[in-house]
Amino acid sequence: MADFRYENKTVIITGGSRGIGKGCAQEFVRAGAKVVLCSNDRAEGDRTCADLKALALRQGAGDASFVYCDVRKTEEIENLIQTAYSRHQKIDCLINNAGWHPPHKPIDDFSIEEFRDLIDLNLISVFAACKFALPYLRQVRGNIINIASLVAAMGQLHATTYVATKGAVAAFTKALAIDEAANGVRVNSVSPGNIYTPLWQEAIDAAADPAQCRADGEAAQVMGRMGTIEEVGRLCLFIAAEATFTTGVDHRISGGAELGYGRKSRT
Template identity: 35%
Template structure:
């Protein structure tokens, strides 16, 4: 059990990569407190919250501490990817939403979980994206949030190393989440897009979220105890260069 008895605070854990991570963490012995903006998921250990709102983050972290007495890891997974537009067509509100949810939420989780992580010598994990390094057509603002997340990850790793708090990020390329499947089904050339999403990965296929979750388990475990400041591609080699079909 790589995460036996760990208390993990996970944002965006009811769908896609986050849900696969929640399942993987629990299977490896962790107790997972999931934060979601899906009110229908509000149960004992799935808490309704908007991670762009400071009070929601403070409240759910305090709930976790009150119930379990500690936090061993924070996984900042919640995020949005829309709109699919070049920068000049992106509205100010869309920009603010992207940066508030994808980036500012990390400020809030770190602010309120820091003391607990210092006590547990825990770790922080951020779900980034390969586009934060290489960019993406028609997703300038989204790519910008992931580039910011990568810079934050490295700077936080330096700031918190004296406290033995590790900070890392995972950077997938394509992943078959419900959101991606819904988007692909709506395309006129859905079969061509599915082929494209498979072939941008040199290993030959677009994966399910479980392959990301497996790496996340490693990064939160003692097996990665000397790993910090890493932006870990989990992309089947896509960072080596997208290929045209």
């Protein structure tokens, strides 16, 4: 039975051409939403969009369109929001997902410039998209979902820059939730643990022992596997469609990676 529980809602998803963003786009289109996805990869964005349009046509509900946008460029984010609004005359939900995890290394090997660039990509882009979308979200009492990370709460080996950006996303989400409650806009974050995506596959491919890297990634969860992009998409859809008394909350989706004691010291 079709479940169009987000029918005719407009949803903007940054970094929607692959990985978690694509999982969100699929689940929202399945729920009947009109998804506007962006990415800095035009070919991949067009491909994903064509698949989603075909899905919408098959089920007779939902829609998808693609806007090229490099979220490091403020004017391109502004264009994304305005284009989505002109296409659908409203914006119900914004999912800030685009982001990157640089290869692991100690602080000594990260330059200040690398850190600044990552802040632009993972954090300033989120602030800018919220700022430009909020005037429209307030009109319909919509909601924002910012993709943070489990490591924002746990820390991670040789990932100081990434963890700092994701911690900031989670903290920013709570502050914005306070401000926007008066306007009826809910603001939540989602913190995934290990989700199998092209970004994760790149890390596997770059590892000295790829099979071991994948096995370690799977074994980091008490559930013994990585999460799927569809599972993250379904959590985001629940937050947008059903969790109407929930704001300022960081929603973990981690397969229990943070549970229990384990061997942590390397000595």
